[in-house]
Amino acid sequence: MTNEEIKIKITEILPAATFDETGEWLNVFVEASAFRSFMEQIRSDKDLDLDYMFCLTCVDWKTHLTMVYHLSSTNTRHCVVVKVKLDRDKPEIETVCDIWRTAELHEREVFEMFGVNFLHHPDLRLLILPDDFIGYPLRKDFEDPINMIKL
Amino acid sequence: MNASVIIFYCIAAFILLTGIVAVSSRKIFRSAIALLFSLTGIAGLYFWMDVNFIAAVQIIVYVGGIVVLIIFSIFLTQKSGEEMPKPPTTRVVFSWLAVLAGLGLIYRLISEYGFNKISSQPFNVEVSEIGNQMLSTTEHGYVLPFEAVSMLLLAAMIGCIVIALKSKPETK
Amino acid sequence: MFEEIGTTAEGDLLINVGPQHPATHGVLHLVLTLNGEIIKKVEPHLGYIHRSIEKMCESLSYRQFIYVTSRMDYLSAHINNHACALVVEKGLQVEVPLRAQYIRVIMDELTRIASHELWWSAMSMDLGAFTPYFLAFREREKINEIMEETCGARLTMNYMVPGGVMAEPHPDFQKKVKAFVADFKKTLHEYDELITGNIIFQNRMKGVGYLSPEDAISYGCTGPVARASGVKSDIRKIAPYDVYDKVEFDEIIETGGDCFTRYQVRIKEMSQSIRIIEQLIDNIPDGDFQAKTKAVLKLPKGEFYQRVETARGELGVYIVSEGAAQPYRIKFRSPGFSNLSALDHMVRGYKIGDFIAIMGTLDLVIPDIDR
Amino acid sequence: MFSLEGLTNFIHEWLNGHLPATFALLAEFVLVGVAAIGLFAVLGLGLVWMERKVAAVIQIRLGPNRIGPKGIFQTSADTVKLIMKESLTPANADKFLFNLAPFVVIIVAMLILVPIAFAKAFQIWDINIGVLYVTAVSSLSVIGILMAGWSSGNKYSLLGAMRSGAQIVSYELSAGLSIITIIVLTGSLKISDIVASQENGWWIFKAHIPAIIAFVIFIIAATAETNRAPFDLAEAESELTAGFHTEYGGMKFALFFLSEYINIFIVCAIGATLFLGGWMPFHVGHWAAFNHIMDYIPSSIWFFGKTIFLIFVIMWFRWTFPRLRVDQLLNLEWKYLLPISMFNVLLMTLVAIMGWHF
Structure with missing residues (x-):
């Protein structure tokens, strides 16, 4: 499928979606409320x-967070990138781990690194960090005076 | 007192000591191990008496078979690591009474029996003799009890298989 | 973290496999829920060697960050570096000289063979056969020597740079690679004789750890794990990079989905790698080994994603650039992380011994998972 | 012909000549005990070294080669290291049983040594139920493993102990049955009788196919009973780290390690005695001259040669095969080896009754 066909298809599904074609693949921006369906x-x-x-x-992005989902088809090999803007103070999004099972661990990783709360995730616990860790290491404002390497 | 008697008393003391541990320990696994040592001690007593075949059978059946079975069932069912609760006082009292009654009874029997000295010839039975007796149909042959026990064991084995079969679909 | 020790409410046994355990080949911590010997659930606890490479890369320049990535999947360090070099080249729109492309692909395939050999030896050792370890290491040593001569390092080579490779290969490079290829064809046969045909081994592997094609896709499995379930996932075929579209090789697809199929896929992949090397090694064109690039690289504003096929599957490098000399955000989509997520699904209902076999055929490298 | 018979007789007579009977007996006890412990030490060190060398040859490497010529003192150095290590007892272990277990295992191994004929008339006790005694006492070794596994308070150990218990109890059956096939021929359980019955040929040659089947089954069962690869599920280090001896270190671990090798020696000695003629030289029916030449080789060399050959075979298994899974292990015993060996006993009985053997 070409990008044009995908665009038509996606507009049928969600008319409110906006597109960005500058990159390698088609980027689709979706509102968090319409995201799950x-x-x-x-x-x-x-x-x-x-x-x-x-x-x-x-x-x-310092002002907001963006979830990025890279999706592909194993049959026709076209790729679509879905992006969702989230409020940085209270990032919440529906989980997709029952649609794509691989998302389960990836969402847990994002949860602890960025503090994004995945609603209805079956097992949202810290995966990598120690249980008593405070902070979201991959956010831009995270500072660790002891362990961080700065050049 | 010669070496033989000393060895006898050593073995006897070992059996009694481990027997006491077996009934008094509050960790069930320790009890099983103590029971095992007690049974091994009895096998040692048989060896001391030169009835080697019985001794070997004692080890195979009781130690290798039954105690291992007991230990396995402890592993599978009990919380083997924990101490069992202290028995109620009435039970302790009555078990002491039972022990004393048993001791009195046995002491009486032994003192009445009055062991007569038999010849000091080594008591040596060929294993083939035992085998022949086991399967002989003459007056003192043991073929009937032997076969009856065989049937019992077979029934037990089949029972085990049936029990094992039932749980199969659950475990995939 | 260790409150799991003990038993569950249903009376199932919980045991910790790891963080230090012979079968995990690294510091991976898995909590197994067991009913007797039967596994009911596996739960990974990661992070024992997490270095936050992604965060580290945000403060490194585009030339520097490549060297950190050798430490992710240290068994395919070349391929990791290759992915990073490719994504930077994609951003800068640099044309890599053909000579560099050839050398890169040969190096990639040598790395793949070395990685698969290490997997083969480690997996055999997990199953209790010790001798394969030494047989495979004998061959792997030859690859390491080739690497050492050309790159100066044996494991974390850092040979790829944006625009090509770092230096000319060693003068003996071609000769040695050809000698290795000739040897390895015979040795591969030896591996089959020792392990593949063994009846104990086959009984341990066949029908164990089945992964259906749908599950493989859904769990994001890639590499030999996915291909053994019949899913076409070879990036070298899907989105060829460098000279992969010019060489002939087969993507090994099997449909068994069990441990033995995964085993066979990797063994066959080794001979395909040999096939690729044979096609390239005599035809390395003359020319530059590196394209001319600026001293300070700055990627234009935008997003760049590069997928490559490592020995374990698809590695994705996702760079968000704000036009600075450092990446704004970098994300490594590691194959091991996704393959690990399928572990729980695969081992349920199997025994501890099977768990070891399944772990072995997943071919996990822990730094790759933890990053 | 060189024989150890003279030596033992000389010691016996000298002791009885110089000491009262009880003290002579006691002195003999001490001598035998010291000899047995010495044999343990030598066997332990020698077999560990041999295992490493065999492994090295199979794996195309050199093996120990630094300490002493060909590294023969490597194991001694290791022993010194193990002795000097602190012996730890885990906090949640059952301390008494934990510390007792290695000694149970080693004492059992020592007890089985009793009826083995090391050379012509060189035996600790020629007990009249020789082989039965070995089967009986060897079943005790499982207790030591169960004790070790349970008392460690470690779940890997417990799993290892359970596996090992199931395994040893199962494989004892087919080992016993394959021993019985030879007993059918000899009609005696006494080790000296069994060896004597092979004067004109070893049973593995004389008794045709059933003896060979029994031998193969015996070797498999022996490997399983000693917890050796490919049946080393009790310790399976890639699954259970080290199985029942996970928590042991230092000398207590060394005792487990030693008893493993002693057990290998013992089962191989039994196998050599039953099937390969024990200390009996290689004799062929009517070749008097050949038999005479063979007699010149000392009987102890015959015995140790055969035993070490069998040990080598078992080591060869270990460094070649992958490990079985626990259910496959039990399937192999109950579904294949046991029926085959039961049938084999019947076959051997037929051979013995019809006199088909040589």
């Missing part, structure tokens, strides 16, 4: 067939 629909859509999530991460 949008993801369900693009997963189950026969033409889009985005069955493979190869990357899930978050970017801290």
Whole structure:
């Protein structure tokens, strides 16, 4: 599928979605409120067939957080990047780990590194950091005077 | 007192001591181990008496078989590491009474029996003799009890298999 | 963290495999819920060697950060570096000279063979066979020697730089690689004789740890794990980089989905790697080994993503650039992390011995998971 | 012909000539005890060194080669290291049983040594139930392992002990049955009788196929009973770290380690005695001259040669095969080895009754 076809398809599913085509793949911006049903629909859509999530991460833009989901189809090999802006003070988003199982560990990682709260995640605990750790290491304002390497 | 008697008293003391530990220990695993040593001591007594075959069978059946079975069932069912609760006082009193009654009874029997000295010839039975007796159909043959025990064991084995089969679908 | 020790409410045994355990090959901590010998659940506890490489990279320049990535999946250090070099080149739109591309691919494939050999030896040792360890290390040593001559290091090579490779390969490079290839073809046969055909080994592996194609995709499994379940996931075929589109090789796809299939996929991949090396080693073109780049690299504002196929699967490097000399945000999508997430699904209902076999065929490298 | 018979007789007579009977007996006890412990030490050191060298040859490396010529003192140095180590007892262990277990294991190993004929007329006690005694006492060694596993208070140890218990109890059956196949032929349990019955040929050659089947089963069962790879599930270090002896260190670990090697020696000695003629030289029916030449090799060399060959075979297994899974291990015993060996006993009985053996 070309980017144009994907755009048409996605606009059918969610008219409010906006696009950005500057990168390698098509970027889709979605509101957090519409996010969950949008993801369900693009997963189950026969033409889009985005069955493979190869990357899930978050970017801290200092004013807000952006969740980035890289999705791909194992049959037709087109890729779509879904981005969701989150409030930095109270980042909350629905989980997708029942749609793509790989998201479970990735979401836990994002949870502890960025403090994003994934609603309805079955087991949202610290995965990597020690249990008594305070702070979100991958946020831009995180400072650790002892362990951080600065050049 | 010669070496033989000293060895006898050593073995006897060992059996009694481990026996006491077996009934008095409050950790069930320790009891089982003490029971095991007690049974091994009895096998040692048989060796001392030169009835080697019985001694070996004692070890195979009781130590190798039954006690291992007991230990396994302890592993599988009991919380083997924890101390058991202290028994109630009435139970302690009555068990002491039972022990004393048993001691009195046995002491009476022994003193009445009055062991007569038998010849000091080494008591040596060929194993083949035992085998022949076991399967002989003559007046003093043991084939009937032997076969009856075999049937019992077979029934027990089949029972075990049936019990084991039942739990199979659960565990996948 | 250790309150799990003990038993669960249902009376199941909880045991900690790791952080120090012979079968995890590193500091991986897994909590197993056992009913007798049957595994009911596996829960990973990560982070024992987490160095936060992603955060570290945010303060390193585009030339520097590549060297940190050798320490992620240290068994395919070349391929990690390759991915980083490629993503920087993508951002700068640099054309890499053909000579460098050839050398890079040969190095990648040698690394893949070395990594698979280490996997083979370690997995055999997990299953209780000790001798394969030494057989595989004998061959791996030859690769390490080649690496050492050319890159100056044996494990964390740091040979790839944005725009090409760091230096000319050693004059003996071609000769040695060819000698190794000729040797290795015979040795691969020896491996099969020793382990693959062994009846105990086959009984341990066949039908164990089944992973269906749907699950493999859903759990994001890549590399040999996915390919053994019949999922096409080889990035070298899907999105060829450097000269992978010019060489002939097969993507090994098997449909068994069990441990033995995963084992076979890796063994066959080694011979495919040999095939790639054979096609390239005699035809390395003349020319520069490095494209001309500026002293200080600055990627334009934007997002760049590069996927490569490491020995363990798909490695993704995601860079968000604000136009500075350092990346604004960098994310490594490591194959081990996703493959690990399928572990719980795969081992349920199997025995401890099977768990070891499944762990072995997942081929986890802990720094790759923890980053 | 050189024989140890003269030596033992000389010591016996000298002691009885110079001391009263009780003290002579006591002195003999002490002598035998010291000899047995000495043999333990030598066997332990020698077999560990041998294992390392065998492993090295199989794995294309050199093995120990620094301490002494060909590294023969390496194991002694290791022993010194183990003795000097602090012996730890875990806090939540059952301290008494934890410390007792290694001694139980080693004492049991020592007890099995009793009826083994090391050379012609060189035996501690030619007990009339020789082989049965060995089977009986060897079943005690499982107790030591169960004790060690339970009292450590470690779940790996407990799992290892459970596995080991199930394994040893199961494999005792087929080991016993394969021993019985030879007893059927000899008609005696006495070790000296069994050896004497092989004067004109070893049973493995004389009794055709059933003896070979029994031998193979015996070797498999022996490997399993001594917890050796590919049946080393009790310690399976990639699964259970070190199984039942995870918590042991220093000399207590060394005792477990030693008893493993002593047990290997013992089962191989029994195997050599039953199937390969014990100390009996290699004789072929009517070749008088050949038999005469063979007689010139001392009987102790025959015995140790055969035993060490079997030990080598068991070591060869260890460094070649992957480990079985626990259910496969029990399947192998109960579904294959046990029925085969039961059938084999019947077959051997038939052979013995019909006189088909040589």
